[in-house]
Structures are given as C-alpha cells and as structure tokens.
Amino acid sequence: MLNVESVNQYYGGSHILRGLSFEAQPGEVTVILGRNGVGKTTLLKSLMGLVPIKSGQIQLDGQNIDTLKPYERVRLGVGYVPQGREIFGRLTVAENLQMGLASKPGRTPLPEQLFELFPVLKQMLHRRGGDLSGGQQQQLAIARALAAGPKLLILDEPTEGIQPSIIKDIGCAIRKLADEGLNGQKMAVVLVEQFYDFAADLADQYLVMERGEVIKNGRGHAMEADGVRQLMSI
Numbered sequence: 001m002l003n004v005e006s007v008n009q010y011y012g013g014s015h016i017l018r019g020l021s022f023e024a025q026p027g028e029v030t031v032i033l034g035r036n037g038v039g040k041t042t043l044l045k046s047l048m049g050l051v052p053i054k055s056g057q058i059q060l061d062g063q064n065i066d067t068l069k070p071y072e073r074v075r076l077g078v079g080y081v082p083q084g085r086e087i088f089g090r091l092t093v094a095e096n097l098q099m100g101l102a103s104k105p106g107r108t109p110l111p112e113q114l115f116e117l118f119p120v121l122k123q124m125l126h127r128r129g130g131d132l133s134g135g136q137q138q139q140l141a142i143a144r145a146l147a148a149g150p151k152l153l154i155l156d157e158p159t160e161g162i163q164p165s166i167i168k169d170i171g172c173a174i175r176k177l178a179d180e181g182l183n184g185q186k187m188a189v190v191l192v193e194q195f196y197d198f199a200a201d202l203a204d205q206y207l208v209m210e211r212g213e214v215i216k217n218g219r220g221h222a223m224e225a226d227g228v229r230q231l232m233s234i
Contacts, residue, residue, distance in 0.1 A: 001026045001188035002047070002152055007056035007066075009039075009046050009212075016042045017053070018212040024152070024205075027186035029178050031199040031220065033232060034209035040192045041083055043209075044156050047190070048080045049073050060152060075103045079150030083157050083192075085141040089130025093121055096129050096140055100147025113182045114143045117173045135166030142173065152188045153177060159195045167198060174202055196232050200224070208232075 002024040009017040016039050024030040032040050045051045047058060049070040058066040065073050070080075087096050101108050115122040118139040124132065129140060138158055145153060155174070159167045174189055181187040193199040199206070203220030208231050218226050 001061060002190065003057070003059040003062075004047070005057045005059075007043075007046060007058065008054045009042060009051065010054050011042075016212050017046065019056070020209075020212065020214060021056075022207055022214060022217070024188045024190050026151070026188050027178055028204035029174060029189045029191055029202045029220075030205045030207065031203040032190065032192045032207050032209060033194075033196070033199055033228065035232070036194075038209045039212040040209055041156055042212075044080070044082075044154050044190070044192055047154055048078065071103060074148060074150075077149075077151035079145035079148065079153045081141050081145045081153070081155045081158060083160065085134075085137050087129040087132075087137050087140050087144070090128060092126050092128055093132070093140055094125040096144055097121070097147055100144040103148055110147055111149065111182050114146055117146075117176065118143050118169075133163075135162045135170075138162055138166070138170065139173075142170070146177070146182060149182055150187070151181070151185070152190070154190045156192045157194060158191070159193065159198050167195075171198060171202055178204070194232075196229055200228075 005021050007017050007020045034040055046053050049068055053066055057064060060076055097110055120136055121140060121143055158170055177187045178189045200223050203223060206218060206220055206223055206228060207214045208216040208228060
C-alpha cells in the first residue's frame, strides 16, 4: 500500500530524515517509535505532503505521490490525524465530520461505520467540538480523517493526553480498521506512538527511529524480545 524509499528531508541546514525507507501493508498496523525530536512527526508530515522531501520516493499503491499536494493525496486515499487533534473548536461535531468529506462530491453521506466505531459522536452531533473532552476530540479527529474512506490512515500520537478508558476504545477502533477497513477492504495504518504498551498491543510491524534513521525494525510480536522497550527508555 505505502512504499517509502530513501527519503531525505531538511529544515534549513538540518538533515531531519536520513535515507529513510519502509513499507506499510494493508491489514497491518505499522508502529513508528522513538524519543522526542528524532523525526517521527516530520516523517508523517512528509507522507501527507505538509513538508516537502529533498529526495527519495513515496508511493501509494505503486503511484508516486511525493510531489502531490496534501488534498491530492487525500483524494487518492490518505487520511491523516495530526498530533494535537486540530479539530475545529467552534464547529459542531457534525460540521467537523463533514469537513472530512471536502474532497468528495456534494451531499456525500457520512459513513455509518464512523458511529459504530465511535458511538459517542452520534450522541454529540450538535455539540461544538471545543466543548468535548480530550478523548472525545481525538475520536472526532480520527472519524474526520476516516470520513473520506481512506485506504491509508496516518496517526500521530493518538493517546497523547487521553484518559485510559478512551485509549482502549481507540486501540480497538484502530485494530478493526486495519482488519476490516470501512468498506470491507483492509486498511494500512501508520501510527506514531510514545506509549509503548499501546504500540506493542497493536503493532504488526515496528520501526524505531533515532536521528532521522530507522535503527531497528521487525514484527510486532517480537518487540519485547528485540529489546524495543529498553531502546525507548535510553
């Protein structure tokens, strides 16, 4: 689904991503781990087209997307949930969700599966986004990204500042999306996460980053044996 090959990215004279390569497959959750400042968020912004890459390739379903604008990537099937959620606080839940349909023809209905994944949103459709709890806002941000029916979902630290009960609900939703998608087709999920246990529960594949490079990778079930927890605490 997603193929990232030898990507380099700079901020000014700082070399942020250094020849970074990986693949994300449909039906799998690819977890990207690493301490603060190693380039994880920059990588996700590069995948989404929010920051340009200097060299390398980003392909979605075999098509190069590394020169496309963010809205063009959305049309091709990329969904993005940024760190900090970035919902529209003055808009209602319904209006926030409809913003996720901006790339679709007018009067495209919201997928009912959104409310199966996050039932609380159906109860709060007319409440303003800024009045929701942090966990509810995170569910809204994920549902907004899902509204257009992506085949690749990118999430940046979805557990940040969220209460444990909602973390569990979000984990179940991510697993279901990878396994079933919204329309019966498996979805590729790329997840940046600091919370080791949450990442280990979901990971089919893991990557550990350090100074803009992948220093360790493997299958999710091997994370403990591979010493990933120790790498995260160094």
